[in-house]
Every structure is written in structure tokens, then in C-alpha cells.
Amino acid sequence: MSDILTHLQQIFRDVLDDPRLQITRESSAQTVKDWDSLAHINLVSAIEQEFQIRFALGELAELKNVGDMIDLMEQKLAVR
């Protein structure tokens, strides 16, 4: 399990208030319970805050699942 995934798991658990939630690279809004539009907004802000990165407008719309998100975050963290 990648470091980012472990880290994201905790953020997802906090934001979605589900301490036993297990996310994988394949998880998406369709497969994770309670990942609605408001939760999505809160997830994005929590991730930006935690990793000190910023997603540009439109970047997130392209993502299919958590795996895509991790790849995007890795790119951003690499050029920091």
C-alpha cells in the first residue's frame, strides 16, 4: 500500500465518518458509501490542506478513481 494511499485512507475515514472504511486504487464515488457531492468538496479541501497542494480547476473532473487521484498527487508532490 503506497504512503499516499495510507494517508488518503485516514482522510476518507475522517471526512466520511467511517473508521473502518478501506479504500483502494479502484475506489470511486460510485463504490464508496456516502461519497456525495458535499463529501467530495470536503475531501478535496482536506487533501489540499493535508498535502499542501492545489488542484487546478478541471484536473479533478478527469479522475475516474482514487488511483488516478494518487497519480495526480504524485506528479504534484514531485515538482514541489
Next chain:
Amino acid sequence: MPAAVLLRKQKALRRDLLNQTHLLGTRIALLGGSTTTEFASLLELLLLEEGIQPDFYFSDYNKYFEEAVLDPSRLIQFGPNLVFVYTSSINIQGRAVLEATEDDFAAHVTSEYMRFASIWNALDEFVGGMVIQNNFELPAQRLLGNFDLISAAGSVRFVNQLNSEFAREAGKRTKLFLNDLNAVAASVGLKNFHDPRRWYGYKIFSTPEASLEIAKSAAGIVRAIYGRTRKCLVLDLDNTLWGGVIGDDGPEKIKIGRETPEAEAYSAFQEYCLRLRDRGILLAVCSKNSESIARQGFAHPDSVLKLHHISSFKANWDAKYQNVKAIAAELNIGLDSLVFVDDNPAEREIISAQLPMVAVPNVGSDPTGFISVLEDGRYFESVRLSREDLERSQQYEANAQRTAVESRFETYDEYLDSLEMSAEIAPFKPVYVDRIAQLINKTNQFNLTTRRYTRAEVESLASNPSCITLYGKLADKFGDSGLISIIIGRREGSILHVDLWIMSCRVLKRGVELIMLDSLISACQRDGIAEVLGYYIPTEKNGLVADHYAKLGFERAGGNEQKSIWKLKVSREYAPRNKYIKEPVHE
């Protein structure tokens, strides 16, 4: 709690807060010029922390005008206690052209102002509850730079003017309150307030941090509307009101005055406390010191606060939580009315743990930070200043004099007689509606049923022919206690149900309940009512009045542990109970 943690864990926090008992429900309609879900979930969290549980209505996106003015049917059906018009500068319509004249500017301001006034008018007509309206933050862009503030084409000037029109109107309307978005944005900083990505992505104009600050500001107003604001500041002395330790350093060595930077900072904090007192917030002292030495600090020539500003003074070596409880008891206010200020983190922690109802802000140990921490807590938010607010400190001073007199009399009756009390008791009048609503919503101890009524409900009761409403005001030779007791009775045939009977604890044991009963019975005789039914619904706080009806000669007429029922026949031979309060003949 840091904003980032609160935002991230809000769902869990909400779940915990929903476990409390005695939540006060309220229905809030959000008419948004943008997406309001994030704001609503934060507002809910902050209100739950204060024991208020909101039930929300959301307008369709950006239909704040339509759903108030053109088709309010869904809103009317929801029946809100509060309507929140959640707009911001992004909702301002029309844009000035560079050639705009002064007349164009004035016309633009008027047209925007009228658009909102028609919302408030429609809400008043169709819904009738309280309205909270955001004012406008300064625009993110200033095309003309500094000249934007001056030019008739300037958007900064436009926002300033519109905000001042809103403020003037809110001053005139009793049910319109402004949420000062402009002040929130200034405090957060405009660069941290707007986030265009969130605007284009989600139609939320603010950053998460700004949404939280807006929610804090709004929660302050809601709390104030429901009378859930704090009433008393409990202050430590050493390194809180002055620098140094008076017992070790001596009264002449404490840091207060204008001589050093530190002394100036403590003086500024004392001045802030005094200004709070002038607007009706009580000041109390809670210090680990010997009392005689602690008092000397206030005799220091540079001390802004004097002993007579302190309504309750506790300086001894007992645990502070015992003293804090004693202060609340002495002032006849609840622990949930107190804000505890102490530079010592250990003392703060003990108070939070022992007395969770007391607000214990983390003021730190640097006196220059005390004021801003207290301001951020919005403990003393008010929606209007009543005459009672301004006179409250004097009233408590008079109470202390009464206590002193009390101990000089052989019997309590002698004491009551000596007070030369007089009362005014009459049906609700428009001029007292604000005070009545305020008292109804903040009285917890002498309150038989703990029913809450909004200002609008109070107004409609006053004109309802099947209701008997009474307010009581009390004065004595030491001062005027103002409006301190309320009865609301609802008639059903020849029976009167007493839905509400409350009294302010500052006039406890003065016989006010007797004269209120006398007035209630004479109103019943006049209206041909045969029987009065009283109800007692126990709560954590109203044990004081468990025997209220029994003491007044009512008979138990059933009920259960959750609610007891009491009955009194209205007879022609009713002998008035009041002995010591004179009632001037009213008009």
C-alpha cells in the same frame, strides 16, 4: 479546535453533538445566491454546540429572489422560524459603465436595494419569521484601483453604499438582522475569502475557512435571537487583569497603567472589560489570593476597573470551580452564562472538565491576545441593545445592596415590607415584545414548561383573543428590575391552560408569583373562566419550581413524571395573596 480539523471531522462531531438531550429545534430556510450546503453543515455544527438543532430548507440554486417573492409556496409550507438570505457580492446585478454619473450610481444602488427590500417585504408578508441577510464583501477585483472607492463607476464604492443602505434598513425593521459578511471577509482577508476554483467548480464563492467564519458569524446571530448569549465575564487577577503576582510583588509593583508596554496591554484589557460592563455584561473576579490583598489591586491608581465594577468577588484558596459555581449562584445566573478568563492553562482545563457549560476560551498567556480571542468567541453577540441590557449592571449592584439590607431585619416579611416594592402587571404590549421574547428564551430556572416562543409568536399571542397574556415589572427603593415575569394562558371553553409561567431569578423570593397569580385570577374572573390548569414539565434546570403550583394552592390533577397537571377553581371569593407589592392603578 483548528479550522482544518473541524472541517475534516465535521461528520463525526455532528454525530456526537446529536447525542445531547434538551436540544432546541429551529427551522431555518436558506435562500442562497450560491451553493449553501457547505455553509449549512458548518452552521448546523456550531448551533448544535450551543444546544440548538436546526432543520434546513434549501432554495433551488440561486433562486433566493424567486422563492421569496414570486413563488413562496414551498417556503410557506416549510414554515421557517428563520429565513437566511445567503447572498454575496457575486449576486449583485448590473455593472456600472465607466461614464456613469452620480445619478447613475444612485439609481443603481436604489435598484439593488429595492430588489432586496422586496425580498424582505415578501418574507414579512408570507412567512412572518425572522430574516437574516448577508451584506456584501468588497469585490475581489478593483478595476480602478484605489479610485474604485471614489468613482461613480467604482465597485468598491457601490458595495460600501449598498451596505450602508442595508444597515440603515435593518435598524428600522425589527425582524431583519444583518450577517456582516463584509466584516468576516475583512477579518479573513479577501485573498483567503474567495476561491474562483470553488466558484466555477461547485458554485461556492468562499474558501472552506471563510465558510466556517461566515457560519460562526451567523451562529452568533441565531444564538442572540434565541437569547443564548453569555452574561458574565469571570476574570482571574494575576497575569490576567494585571501583570505580576500581587501577593508576591506587592500591590504597588503590579503591572498596570501606561509606564511599560506590558502595563499598557493589561490596561487595555481592563478597558475592554469595562466597556463590556457598560453594555450590560457582568464582571466577576475569581482568583487564588487572599481577599484583602486581591482587593488592593483595584485601589491601584492606574487600575481602570474599580471594585464597584465587580458584581461578584471571589478571592480565596478554594478550587476555582467551586468559586465559579458560587459566582453563578450569587448572581442568579446559569453556569452557561459564564465566560472564564484565566492565563493559567491548568485552571482553564479544570474549569472545562468540571463545568462544561462554562465557556473557557484559550486566551493564552499574552495579554495582547486576550481581546481578540474573546471577540472571536462571539460570546456577547447582541441583535439589539435593550434598555434592560444597559441597566443590568446597576440592577445587580442594587441586588447586592438588598442582600445587605436583608440581614438587618428580624423577619423576612419585615424585609419585604421595607423594600417598598411596586409592580406593573398588564397584558403584553408592543413596546415590550422584544424583552418578552428575550426573557422567554433565556429563562431556564423559574420556568414551569420551558416552552420557547419567537418574537413573531409573542406578537401574535398578544392579539389573540383566546389568550390571556400578562407581563410583570417590578421596582423597589433600590432600583427598577424591569420586566421580570410572564404568564401565557390559552383558553379552551371555561378552562385556561397556563402554557408558560416564567420569572427572572433576580427577583426570586420577593412575592412576585403571588401578585402575578392575583392578576391572572382577576383576568379569569373578568373573562368568565371557571378553572385554571397549570403544568410543570421538569428539566435539568427548573427543579426550583417543582412545588410552584402546590405552594400557590393548586390541587394536583394528574399527569406523570414527565408532566404534572395542577388545577385551581376560579371563585368569586378568591382572596388576593399578595401583601408586599403595591400595584399602581393602571389605565
